[in-house]
Amino acid sequence: EEAALQRLCRRARTGKEPAAARFYREEGNRRFGRCCYGAAVRLYSQAASHELPGSPEVSLCFANRSAALFHLGSFEVCLEDIARAQSHGYPDRLLPKVLLRKAECLLCLGRLQDAADTLATVENKITMDGVMTSPTHQTLLKKLSQLKSKISEKESCPEPKQEAHGDTQRESEIWEENGSISGASSSLSLKFNTERGRHLVACQDILPGQNLLKEEAFVSVLCPGEGDSLLLQDSSENTWDTQVTNADLYCHRCLKELLASVPCRGCSYAKYCSQNCADVAWEQYHRTECPLGALLLTLGVFCHVALRTVLMAGFAEVSRLVEWSHDDDKDLCNAEARHKHPSESLDARTGTKGIPGCNDNGQYLSSYQAVFNLLPHAEKHCPEHKFLCMLSVVAICKKMQEAGLEAAVLNQKSSEKGSDPKLREKTSDELSPELKIMAEAMLRHVLQLQCNAQAITIMQELGSGEGAVVSKKPVRLATAFFPVLSLLNHSCSPNISVSFSGTAATVRASQPIPSGQEIFHCYGPHRCRVRVAERQQLLSQYFFECRCQACLDELESDDNSVSVRNSFCCPSCQASMQGEDVLSCSNEACALSVSRERLLWRSGHLQQQMKKALELLRDSKADEAIKMLLKCQMDAKSFLSPEHLLMGEVEDHLAQVYATLGKWQEAARHLERSIQIVERHHGPSSVEMGHELFKLAQILFNGFAVSEALSTIQRAEEVLSVYHGPQSTQIQELHEMKTCLLELPRNILQRT
Ligand SMILES: [Zn+2]
Ligand SMILES: [Zn+2]
Ligand SMILES: [Zn+2]
Ligand SMILES: [Zn+2]
Structure with missing residues (x-):
């Protein structure tokens, strides 16, 4: 089986391959030529990860990436990349061009003196290099004089300094740390008995939204993401793909979103947000993991977490x-x-x-x-x-x-020190x-x-990201050990919610918890989404049979509201369908029957079509996306109950497309229908509801529907602050929208 493992490992490539670097750089240049700067940045990052540190090639990657970053307006990061290019031995003859970019960045950042100094260096360099008849030199000189005049222009009329933005006094939350459980609030206490094991109990009354635990993961490992299915394909030796995965998007140590990543010195897999993260990761674990890269990817994230833990x-x-x-x-x-x-x-x-x-x-x-x-x-x-x-x-x-x-x-x-460095026989097995x-x-x-294992999830933006309304879905980012969070027992209707920022988890009460009551986390799917039988099946991996109140109620009552909501209807007469393996129409006159397998296949197909529609939207083919979604809706209506979650999803996607087109009223109409369904499934104060309300607020805001927008903002704020706290970015964004609406001049209000 060793040979088999080796063969498998060959498919997971973590080594540095110069040919791959060339491929990615050329792809990057192509995107750059088409002004797709975000994609170009990612491809140059891929290229850099395949080059050897300190080589002229890697410096070229950083220089190219700095150009794309400049176009994206990320001036600070652009400057970092220019410095990186220089420190990796950027060719001297090409330096003037890069230095001009540096000057331009400094100019945009308002650092006039630094910009002028940089220009002086360029000027010196150009005169030192002597004859300058080539056209490149001519353009350089032209650019130089343009920049010089821009600087003097700016010096003569300084822009009014932007007011310090961060003066919004953020409400500080009540927080008193527990003396005996690290990171926990003093409203909790640790209990132990043989029946329930270790568990946390409220030792005073807790309000919804109250912060209960802030915990940094003891260890976390980034999940490679959707692209990892590629590992299973037999790819021919020399193909690389330009698909982006989590491994390219997030820092492998702190999980921060990456713009211009710092590659590992030894492998093409690990990427970091900064040199500091790269150095710390190397010291703590990556020096050992780096040569094992392919093996760890092949054996899976649990083995990787186990190794990193020790x-x-x-x-x-x-x-x-x-x-x-x-x-x-x-x-x-x-x-x-x-x-x-x-x-x-x-x-x-x-x-x-x-x-x-x-x-x-x-x-x-x-x-x-x-x-x-x-x-x-x-x-x-x-x-x-x-x-x-x-x-x-x-x-x-x-x-x-x-x-x-x-x-x-x-x-x-x-x-x-010196734990016997005696040499062992290399041949010893x-x-x-x-x-x-x-x-x-x-x-x-x-x-x-x-x-x-605790999954670290984040809400990842879907689609092009250029629309005014951002659609997000939860994505598993990493697998981690949180020893304190792990103390919580499971319930299918939990009384807390967990959110993540980087590798830190925050636990908040999602409902009032009276003193003496146990704190429950939900390990599996929420009771709204899945029927009790399936839920218990999923939870069996945790070696227990759930006996939470939600499960007991559902098992007893037999009135299966979830399955009623998420049920199928008769493709011929739209009456409800009943049965297990074979479902029959409840309308006696019709008596049509269909296998469950067939219906599940249809809903799978429907989901694929919806995914395709979103891809069309991403390629800026909004009209085609609408056509496709309307077809999906017709199809869905013919076999799903009107309250089925997928019906809501179609409406949600339609709203997204209309929002991209700036048709705010249509967008709002579809989203309101989606919200009705989400409310019925997840409840009016669920986090899912919060996200839907947030989207609706954005749409109404963009459409200048002032009073509706204000009331939706209010509702969204009420729901989301329970889950994410008053300081979260979503709440801040809602506040900004509200302020903006309240300050709108009257004439704009009258115009609408
Ligand atoms: Zn980092
Ligand atoms: Zn490495
Ligand atoms: Zn349960
Ligand atoms: Zn029927």
Whole structure:
């Protein structure tokens, strides 16, 4: 199976390939020529990631990218790239052109003295270079004199300084930190019992929107994103595609959105928002991960998280806890012999050691100790799964040993220096005792992840991004360990919501929580979206049967409101359809029957068509997109119930297209229909509702429908502040819209 793994790894390319660099740079030049500067920036970034650091080629990539950034108006980032090009040995003869760009940037930023200094350097350089008869030199000189006159122009009439923008006094939130749970509010307390395990309970009354927890991920790994399906295709040796994935869009360390990425010095995969992130990531984990890139991509994100976890913790801490767990296992065996009941033995354990994961002072910190104590449920995984996990972990450790990374893995972190650097026989197939400890911990983490992995999601913008209304959908960005967030038990109707910013999670109450009540997080799909039977099926990966109030109510009442809302209707007479595998029309006179499979195929097809319509919109073919969506709507009506979520989605997309065309009234009409459906499915104060209201506010704002806009802004604000807090960008944007509307001069109001 080693050969098979190697073959698989060959499809995931993380090495630097000069031919790929050439391909991406040419593609970038092509986009640049067509004035698609955003795409050009991304392609030059791809090219840079395939060039060797310090080579003239990589400096050319940065210089080209700086030109595209200049056109995008990102002057600060443009300056950074120019500096980067220079530090990587940009060819001297080409320098004047780049320096002129630098001067122009400085001019745009209002830094006149710096701009003048840069121009002086260029002038010197050009005269030093001597004869200047070539046409390029002539254009350079022309540009130079243009810039000089611009500077003197600006100097003579300085622009009024823009008022400091950040003076909006942001309401500070009430926040009192918990003394014994790191990052948590003092309104929570940590409880433990054998039935519910560890859990958090409100120790005072909590208001909706109140901040309950702010936690930085102990470790997080960026998910490669949708493009990773490509890894499964057999691609011929020399093709690269220009598709953009999460791996190109977000910093591999801090998850910040990338504009001009800094490539890793060793691989073409890792990209960072800044040199600092690149350096810190290298020190903490990437020096070990870099040569393993393809293997980690092939084995999947759980293995990658497990490896990064032990690298972040360091060998000393890992071995301390692994040894401790061995002692504990002995205790457990004794206890089990006595009670024959693992839950009771757990009790015995807490008797001596307090709540698992807490330190000696009884504090629960966001530490490796807490991560180590998350439940691996080792006895509940099926043997095949455990075996596969073990093979993966061993493959990683063997590769580390082969690549001579062992010293880096162990020395870099171990607190006591000089942990015997004795040379081991290279031919030995056996893992060293230290790597065996690392492997044991990694296996534990892989198993833990099945129940404890937290997805970091963000709302990603869809479509061209050039429309006035931004449509967003939640996207899984990374997989992470959040030891404190992991304390929350599950309910299908949770009383909190979680949002992410970079690698930090914020938990807010989504409803009033009286003192004494447990805090619940929803691990799976919300009860509005999925029927109880399917929900329980999905939750089985967490090794429990959900007995939350929502599930109990639904199981008991049998009135399945979700399935009624998301049901099919008869393609012939539009009456409702009933049945499981084969559905029959409820209208006796009709009696048509169709297989569920067929209906599911139709809704799958419908979703594909809708996706195509959005692609048309992205290619600025709005008219065709509308035609396609109207066809989708006709099709949907013929077999879906009027309240089906997909019916709402079609309306939502139609609204988006009309908004792109500036037809605000039509857009608002469609969006209002989508909102009705969303409200029925998710409830009037759900986060989904908040996002729909936000879009409607934007549309009404753009269409100058002042009073409707104001009342929609009000509603959106009420809902969204519960989920994202008063300081979130969405709330700020709503405030700006409101201020703008209230300040509108009367004459504009009368015109509409
Ligand atoms: Zn970063
Ligand atoms: Zn790397
Ligand atoms: Zn439930
Ligand atoms: Zn019928």
